[in-house]
Amino acid sequence: AQSVTQLDSQVPVFEEAPVELRCNYSSSVSVYLFWYVQYPNQGLQLLLKYLSGSTLVKSINGFEAEFNKSQTSFHLRKPSVHISDTAEYFCAVSEFNQGGKLIFGQGTELSVKP
């Protein structure tokens, strides 16, 4: 069975600093990988995804994630964070031919301080 581990439950950083949110997954078959963001008291929004092709994927607001098959990782990075990036970030995995069922990690709370 697939699983997702987000190694850090909380990541405090200062504004304009770089950040990396770590995600590792376990699966016996090929997978799709996703990062979702949840702002306080809101639903989940898709941030970026890896389906196939280039292992480096980017979002419109400066985040990027790289699929590393050998290390079964999909870490999320941003070179310079803003106060507005404060939110909870969820890594998720979906196996091929599983009807799109997503399994989520426990989430990482990113707190950006001035």
Next chain:
Amino acid sequence: DAGVIQSPRHEVTEMGQEVTLRCKPISGHNSLFWYRQTMMRGLELLIYFNNNVPIDDSGMPEDRFSAKMPNASFSTLKIQPSEPRDSAVYFCASSHRDLGNTIYFGEGSWLTVV
């Protein structure tokens, strides 16, 4: 286009009462998911449907929970009788297999059972 629509957004009910949560998926999507989010357990997949048929309900906590999808544009999640430990945010989400398995979430139904 309208996203996934959930109702009610907020509900407070007394223990023992029946609770019905409703969801309208994105038009054209053929998969629908119900997730539950709590502080203790994070995001849990309760059940999902493909083409209106329940595929995997292994995440449904117990017999008090039931879900239906009578047609492609409507689904319900019912809790009867409700208990305080059911207090959580319940998310409905939908996807279309041909669109890269990306799952789109509703804003959630925030349930409090007192």
